[in-house]
Amino acid sequence: MSYKGKFRVWRGDAEGGDLKDYEVEVNEGEVVLDVIHRLQxxxxxxxxxxxxxxxxxxxxxxxxxxxxxxxxxxxxxxxFEEDEVVTVTPMxxxxxIRDLVTDVSFNYQKAREIPAFTPPADLKPGEYRMQQxxxxxxxxxxxxxxxxxxxxxxxxxxxxxENKESFSxxxxxxxxxxxxxxxxxxxxxxxxxxxxxGLGFCNITKCCTxxxxxxxxITDNALIPMKERVADxxxxxIVWLGSKIRRRA
Amino acid sequence: xxxxxxxxxxRAQIKQKTLRTDRWWLAPLRIGVILAFFVVYATVRIFMNKxxxxxxxxxxxxxxxxxxxxxxxxxxxxxxxxxGDFPRVIPFSIITFVVLAGFRGTCYYYxxxxxxxxxxxxAACAVPEPHKKYNGERKFPLTAVNLHRYFFxxxxxxxxxxxxxxxxxxxxxxxxxxxGLGTLIIWINLVMLWMYTLSCHACRHIVGGRLKxxxxxxxxYRYWTFVSKLNPxxxxxxxxxxFTVIITDAYIMSVxxxxxxxxxxxx
Numbered sequence: 001m002s003y004k005g006k007f008r009v010w011r012g013d014a015e016g017g018d019l020k021d022y023e024v025e026v027n028e029g030e031v032v033l034d035v036i037h038r039l040q041x042x043x044x045x046x047x048x049x050x051x052x053x054x055x056x057x058x059x060x061x062x063x064x065x066x067x068x069x070x071x072x073x074x075x076x077x078x079x080f081e082e083d084e085v086v087t088v089t090p091m092x093x094x095x096x097i098r099d100l101v102t103d104v105s106f107n108y109q110k111a112r113e114i115p116a117f118t119p120p121a122d123l124k125p126g127e128y129r130m131q132q133x134x135x136x137x138x139x140x141x142x143x144x145x146x147x148x149x150x151x152x153x154x155x156x157x158x159x160x161x162e163n164k165e166s167f168s169x170x171x172x173x174x175x176x177x178x179x180x181x182x183x184x185x186x187x188x189x190x191x192x193x194x195x196x197x198g199l200g201f202c203n204i205t206k207c208c209t210x211x212x213x214x215x216x217x218i219t220d221n222a223l224i225p226m227k228e229r230v231a232d233x234x235x236x237x238i239v240w241l242g243s244k245i246r247r248r249a
Numbered sequence: 250x251x252x253x254x255x256x257x258x259x260r261a262q263i264k265q266k267t268l269r270t271d272r273w274w275l276a277p278l279r280i281g282v283i284l285a286f287f288v289v290y291a292t293v294r295i296f297m298n299k300x301x302x303x304x305x306x307x308x309x310x311x312x313x314x315x316x317x318x319x320x321x322x323x324x325x326x327x328x329x330x331x332x333g334d335f336p337r338v339i340p341f342s343i344i345t346f347v348v349l350a351g352f353r354g355t356c357y358y359y360x361x362x363x364x365x366x367x368x369x370x371x372a373a374c375a376v377p378e379p380h381k382k383y384n385g386e387r388k389f390p391l392t393a394v395n396l397h398r399y400f401f402x403x404x405x406x407x408x409x410x411x412x413x414x415x416x417x418x419x420x421x422x423x424x425x426x427x428x429g430l431g432t433l434i435i436w437i438n439l440v441m442l443w444m445y446t447l448s449c450h451a452c453r454h455i456v457g458g459r460l461k462x463x464x465x466x467x468x469x470y471r472y473w474t475f476v477s478k479l480n481p482x483x484x485x486x487x488x489x490x491x492f493t494v495i496i497t498d499a500y501i502m503s504v505x506x507x508x509x510x511x512x513x514x515x516x
Contacts (some may be wrong), residue, residue: 012261012262014259017261064375066268066270066271067269067270067375068269068375069374084270087268087270089261089263090261092260092263092375093255093260094260095259095260096259096261102261131462131463133463134461134462134463134464137463152375153374153375155370155371155377155378155383156383158254158255158375158377159253159254159255159378159380159383160253160382160383161253161254161257163383181461182461183461198385198387200385200386200392201384201385201387202385202386203364203370203385203386204357204360204361204364205361205364205370205371205374207375210374211374217481220481224357224450225450225454225458227395228398228451228454228458229454229459230395231395231398232459234395235392235395
């Protein structure tokens with residue numbers, strides 16, 4: 001049940017590179033990462049590829065397969081025809097280091113810019129009490145494995161390098177939404193989401209949701225609710241007036 | 250070679266803008282054609298100012314409900330006459346048009362569809378957009394999409410008016426109870442309009458999404474849970490209801506103009 005699969009793999013570094021053609025053995029039940037490993041073991045020992053768990057849980061082997069951002073370990077070979085050329089490239093939103101490995105430090109920088117969970121000042125550690133019903137909504141976001149495929153596919157930074165400074169990307173806007181929905185988080189996240197992390201750049205085209213290997217409904221459950229919360233704060237005169245009256249009362 | 254987007258310095262240098270091999274252009278093209286057809290159809294219809302009322306069976310098209318100017322044909326003004334004659338250039342369904350077009354125009358699903366199909370930003374995932382600069386929804390007039398919740402409130406009111414119109418459509422030729430194909434079409438449209446309205450993201454936020462503590466608001470949590478079940482299908486309801494509105498309006502227009510007769514089941 002094995003066959004010789006046709007592969008085009010991007011080889012190069014920041015100075016330049018090209019798509020190279022290979023023929024590699026493919027066996028029943030394999031995923032793209034298995035074939036890339038065989039390629040590395042038999043024909044291209046210097047091929048750089050980042051991987052770890054081979055089970056879709058570590059988020060290391062993110063790449064673009066036939067132009068679509070995917071985890072190589074979760075992309076089954078039987079989804080392709082036997083005579084189909086499978087093209088594998090590194091993620092095209094981040095600087096390349098070598099071959100299929102990219103520098104994703106942009107994401108770590110954005111993560112650092114988000115203030116951590118901030119409990120109310122009058123609560124000491126050990127005194128936090130929450131109802132399950134209050135936290136389960138944001139638990140969906142904790143499934144994120146930080147593969148950064150959502151960041152890779154988001155056109156705001158993929159197509160506009162200049163927006164990287166003012167846009168944190170879906171993964172980190174989802175983190176802000178998670179904290180804003182947290183029953184014990186006391187920090188103001190709404191203004192920061194819009195002013196500092198660029199929520200207004202998001203035009204909810206749902207590519208982040210489409211590529212998420214954990215099937216997190218990033219757009220519907222995090223980004224749009226966050227946009228509505230920002231609208232409460234910045235664009236809704238009635239909510240604004242109501243909050244002023246309540247505060248005065 | 251271009252030096253922006255996927256060709257920016259430091260990124261993997263690949264000549265092809267996209268390496269997608271599937272028919273990624275098909276979905277945005279299909280949606281774009283549907284949206285363009287609806288825009289043209291709705292524009293023609295609102296400026297037509299006729300064929301919106303079938304007196305024999307009390308069918309009123311949703312595009313002209315409520316009809317509140319003195320230009321409306323007799324019997325179609327369920328809510329009375331609020332205005333005199335509008336100038337010829339102003340359609341007398343202008344209020345309905347503003348609210349319903351505003352609701353759909355600021356809807357999160359239609360925004361996605363518009364950005365993808367009409368502005369190609371992006372047409373499909375991992376396919377480069379053609380624009381040199383991109384600001385998203387950060388600047389006026391696009392910040393107006395944040396008024397979606399107000400259009401939602403308007404759509405609720407108009408939805409209730411449509412239900413009233415629907416009850417009036419059980420009208421027989423002799424003045425008593427009656428049901429025709431038009432009645433069924435009107436009620437199918439009503440169901441789809443309400444599914445679309447209630448599955449709205451703004452609705453989900455208003456009924457409970459804005460809360461931090463569901464446990465303190467059990468009733469609102471139940472509403473939110475209900476809307477959250479409908480919400481994943483919001484896009485489907487958006488497109489189906491677009492077609493049901495067109496079909497309802499086209500059917501009533503045809504019967505009103507006398508192009509064909511209503512198929513009657515009872516009276």
